[in-house]
Amino acid sequence: MSSSPHTLTPGSSVGSIMLLVLAALLPAIAAYYFFFGPAILISLALASATALAAEALMLKLRQYPVKFFLSDGSAILTGWLLALSIPPLAPWWLVVVGTGFAIIVAKHLYGGLGNNLFNPAMVGFAVLMISFPATMTHWPTPLMLAQHPISIGEVLQYYFSGALQGVNLDAVTMATPLDTLKTQLSLQHTVSEVKNMPIFGSFGGKGTEAIAAMYLLGGLFLLQRRIITWHTPVSFLLALTLVAALFNGIDSSRYASPLFHLFTGGAMLGAFFIATDYVTAPTTPLGKLIFGTGVGLLEYVIRVFGGYPDGIAFSILIMNAAVPLIDAYTQPRVFGHDSGVKS
Amino acid sequence: MRTLHKFHGGVHPPQHKAESNGLPIAPAPLPKRVIVPLRQHIGAPAKAQVKVGDHVLKGQMIGAADGYISAAVHAPTSGTVSAIDLHAVPHPSGLPDLCITIEADGEDRWIERQRIDYKTAVPDAVRHALRDAGIVGLGGAVFPSYVKLNPGQQAKIKTLVLNGAECEPWITSDDMLMRERAAEIVEGIRIMAHLMQPDEVLIGIEDNKPEAITAMQSACQGTSFEVVAVPTLYPGGGEKQLIQVLTGKEVPSGQRPINIGVICSNTATAYTVHRAINHGEPVISRVVTVTGNVQKPQNFEALIGTPISEIVRQAGDTSHYIMGGPMMGFDLTNLNVPLTKAINCVIAASPALFPPKPAAMPCIRCGQCAQVCPCNLQPQELYWFSQSRNFDKARAYNLFDCIECGCCSYVCPSHIPLVSFYRFAKSEIVMQDREKIAADQAKERFEFKKQREEREKQEKAARMAEKAAAATAAKAAAAASGEMEDPEAAAKKAAIQAAVERAKAKKAEAAALSPSPHPSPVEGEGAKNTEPT
Ligand code: SF4
Ligand code: SF4
Numbered sequence: 001m002s003s004s005p006h007t008l009t010p011g012s013s014v015g016s017i018m019l020l021v022l023a024a025l026l027p028a029i030a031a032y033y034f035f036f037g038p039a040i041l042i043s044l045a046l047a048s049a050t051a052l053a054a055e056a057l058m059l060k061l062r063q064y065p066v067k068f069f070l071s072d073g074s075a076i077l078t079g080w081l082l083a084l085s086i087p088p089l090a091p092w093w094l095v096v097v098g099t100g101f102a103i104i105v106a107k108h109l110y111g112g113l114g115n116n117l118f119n120p121a122m123v124g125f126a127v128l129m130i131s132f133p134a135t136m137t138h139w140p141t142p143l144m145l146a147q148h149p150i151s152i153g154e155v156l157q158y159y160f161s162g163a164l165q166g167v168n169l170d171a172v173t174m175a176t177p178l179d180t181l182k183t184q185l186s187l188q189h190t191v192s193e194v195k196n197m198p199i200f201g202s203f204g205g206k207g208t209e210a211i212a213a214m215y216l217l218g219g220l221f222l223l224q225r226r227i228i229t230w231h232t233p234v235s236f237l238l239a240l241t242l243v244a245a246l247f248n249g250i251d252s253s254r255y256a257s258p259l260f261h262l263f264t265g266g267a268m269l270g271a272f273f274i275a276t277d278y279v280t281a282p283t284t285p286l287g288k289l290i291f292g293t294g295v296g297l298l299e300y301v302i303r304v305f306g307g308y309p310d311g312i313a314f315s316i317l318i319m320n321a322a323v324p325l326i327d328a329y330t331q332p333r334v335f336g337h338d339s340g341v342k343s
Numbered sequence: 344m345r346t347l348h349k350f351h352g353g354v355h356p357p358q359h360k361a362e363s364n365g366l367p368i369a370p371a372p373l374p375k376r377v378i379v380p381l382r383q384h385i386g387a388p389a390k391a392q393v394k395v396g397d398h399v400l401k402g403q404m405i406g407a408a409d410g411y412i413s414a415a416v417h418a419p420t421s422g423t424v425s426a427i428d429l430h431a432v433p434h435p436s437g438l439p440d441l442c443i444t445i446e447a448d449g450e451d452r453w454i455e456r457q458r459i460d461y462k463t464a465v466p467d468a469v470r471h472a473l474r475d476a477g478i479v480g481l482g483g484a485v486f487p488s489y490v491k492l493n494p495g496q497q498a499k500i501k502t503l504v505l506n507g508a509e510c511e512p513w514i515t516s517d518d519m520l521m522r523e524r525a526a527e528i529v530e531g532i533r534i535m536a537h538l539m540q541p542d543e544v545l546i547g548i549e550d551n552k553p554e555a556i557t558a559m560q561s562a563c564q565g566t567s568f569e570v571v572a573v574p575t576l577y578p579g580g581g582e583k584q585l586i587q588v589l590t591g592k593e594v595p596s597g598q599r600p601i602n603i604g605v606i607c608s609n610t611a612t613a614y615t616v617h618r619a620i621n622h623g624e625p626v627i628s629r630v631v632t633v634t635g636n637v638q639k640p641q642n643f644e645a646l647i648g649t650p651i652s653e654i655v656r657q658a659g660d661t662s663h664y665i666m667g668g669p670m671m672g673f674d675l676t677n678l679n680v681p682l683t684k685a686i687n688c689v690i691a692a693s694p695a696l697f698p699p700k701p702a703a704m705p706c707i708r709c710g711q712c713a714q715v716c717p718c719n720l721q722p723q724e725l726y727w728f729s730q731s732r733n734f735d736k737a738r739a740y741n742l743f744d745c746i747e748c749g750c751c752s753y754v755c756p757s758h759i760p761l762v763s764f765y766r767f768a769k770s771e772i773v774m775q776d777r778e779k780i781a782a783d784q785a786k787e788r789f790e791f792k793k794q795r796e797e798r799e800k801q802e803k804a805a806r807m808a809e810k811a812a813a814a815t816a817a818k819a820a821a822a823a824s825g826e827m828e829d830p831e832a833a834a835k836k837a838a839i840q841a842a843v844e845r846a847k848a849k850k851a852e853a854a855a856l857s858p859s860p861h862p863s864p865v866e867g868e869g870a871k872n873t874e875p876t
Contacts, residue, residue: 003763005749006697007512012756014704065612072704088433114705115755229710283710283723327724334741335583335718336596336737342739 001109007266013230014113018073019228019275025220026078028269032088032213034335035207036140038152039088042159052175054103061107074113078102080119085266086128086314087139089150092159100126114181119280121196125313137309139176141199141206163264177205178265179309181256190253195260203256204263219272224268232281233271239296240267261300266312272296274312280320287323287330294319345545345571352715353576354750356670358510363632363640364515368523369529370644373451377648377683378479379405379418380432384479385486386412391443397424400454402625407445408474409659414487415477419627422447424587433651433680435673444679445648456623459749461534467863469538469620470529476619477626477684481611482506482517483667485685491606492538501604502590503541504615505532505546507555508573508580511668512724517611519642521548525562531613532568534620539606544568546610547585551575556693559610563567577670578748582607584717596744611687626684636661636691645682652678654868657691665690669697670749704757710782712751712761715737718744722751726761734775737768763764 025302032040055075061065077097101125110116129136170202177199186193201209222228240261246256277296296313331340384390389406399418406416422445430442461469473489480486494500509517536544548556550572560570573579575587583594592603600607618624627647634640636658645654665672665688712722728737745765752761
């Protein structure tokens, strides 16, 4: 005996949604591999293993059915999003500490699946950023990797020994394009001068702009499959574009173009995969628009005027805190009513 | 072409109509015994008009409408009343209800039938005939039709909507009735239109029923009735949704369609209106879809009161039965219940057709439920407030506007039985309201008693004071002037003064005490506003 409805959408489950999101990340991961070598694969594997172990541990401690919840795939997604946000060529403990913190503290200590206020991957990122700022801003560059290709074996060697025989790590890593731009601008160079540097591509960073384009592609796939709605990514990217255009219009020698901002750092990843996280974003259409706009604006402000090279994690965390309020004040009008919520 | 409107959300569950609409409607065999519940409609149960041992004729009224919102029930066949007692009935509560059992004599002999010339009769006489023929909404809501077809204060009915949408999967009873008996349905619509005098008559049929649409269109030729094909989208047959699609108007929360000048009635109901007025036949049978895990899915025209076990021949691995459609129907585990006016479909369910639901996960706030809710509610918030028993919030977020259509549960990736939570919260709130009213009344009674006692005490004190005052006044007067007034007159004056004051006090007290009108529990928030068909 069960109550109506007696039938459910075939194949729909939390696990299948998470699987689709993971699948939507694959093109970007492929591009990542192409430009930055195999390090990302090891980083993703390590993040997945850590996420699953931490999740299982917490489920067991909280006396939840471990296998049932472990199979929902949400922990792996958190691990992947974190791994994709941090430098791939970094000591192994960086991704482990970040993922562990994300799952144990940000997810489970806040009540577990569906209850956490803050995006776990971004909490993990923020913790790493604050604790290990130097490691977090050193990324391998495609150009230098082309001169010193690094094999999987070498990546592993670096991961666990912290050193790479025959290769000077400083020769293959440097600050991200966003970071470089900021540093160089503070040295009184103009945007166009800086962008002639080899790490920059045609409109973003070399390599990273292609990865960003793949995030966009994956995001469009999620839109098409109705896993996400257009509200958050569109408002996010629109806000970022408009504010970047405004400053770029005021002084194009000091402020990069909107296109540059859209295709560098975590903008695309954030717009389609992080700001759209169900649990930590608003559920109402208007709420999503406000949330997306807020993240887009904060992202720009932190990137350009703040102390960190990219603002995606902090802007999302700040807006996460406002979600309950946003939801409460953006209830849509109910059928047959003049308003959403009765006072 | 008429411009159609959209309602918010909706879902496309697999239709499963083809299983049962391939064969014509078949008459179900005459049962040996019929069990007729006295409550087959919304409102007060009918009052039994027969005793055990009475012989009744087919079509004879055996239960009369009791009060305004009620409907009559009739003997579906001729025979002898063998019991008037509690019997299992098909109802979500699973509780037995009062039924009249008739042992059929096999003759199936009709009572004398009287047709009514509705064009010359006064409208009230026609409405009375509908009430006495037991006409109720056959889409599932079973609201007495004569009440619906009474415009009352509403001066002008703009639109009469006939609901032939049949949006629930598996059910094809309206579809088949429209295909086979379109002309008679249209006769029934004529009677309704005559009673209501609407500006327009729209017949809404979902576009997955092309045969029914064609049949109704040709039957409507020469009338002003318009057959409108509406997009197939569940719950497009919900009363408020269909009205929105056809007219673009929203029925305000807590109100009925008539408040916006619309009347909506099921096409199967129109058929029974025709039978009742033009043939004098009350509702003693209905078309019911028997489908799912059965040997031959088909529609049957069966007598009300027929044990459902006599209509359903299920295949071996049937696990349970669904009364109604899969989106809003309810489960029964045994078929020892009679067919009632509300049952349009019986689905024999097997694990293959209706797999057991997976265990629920926590809500992940994906918002898919909100995207499909036809009422534009936020089901995830309602769920949150319902399961945490935050009922005031649930009500503020318009829980009572939920029509329990099941769209939200249907799409929820966490497989949360959302509708069960809403039913639970609604019944809790109704109960709390009732308790509160009872408590308020008790409190009021207590206060009243206290005040009365207080008043009596005061009065007593006042009387004593009065006497004393009169005495002193008299004395004083006497002392002041030996001749001006006699002491008796002075005492009288003081007494009158005191009486006037007392009367004034009483009046004020009475005003303070006059009982305030009680707020009714959830008036205008009908637990179920509509039932999609
Ligand atoms: S569909 Fe289910 S999981 Fe998603 S928000 Fe609604 S209740 Fe929560
Ligand atoms: S059952 Fe209620 S809350 Fe759920 S979709 Fe239907 S009307 Fe909306």
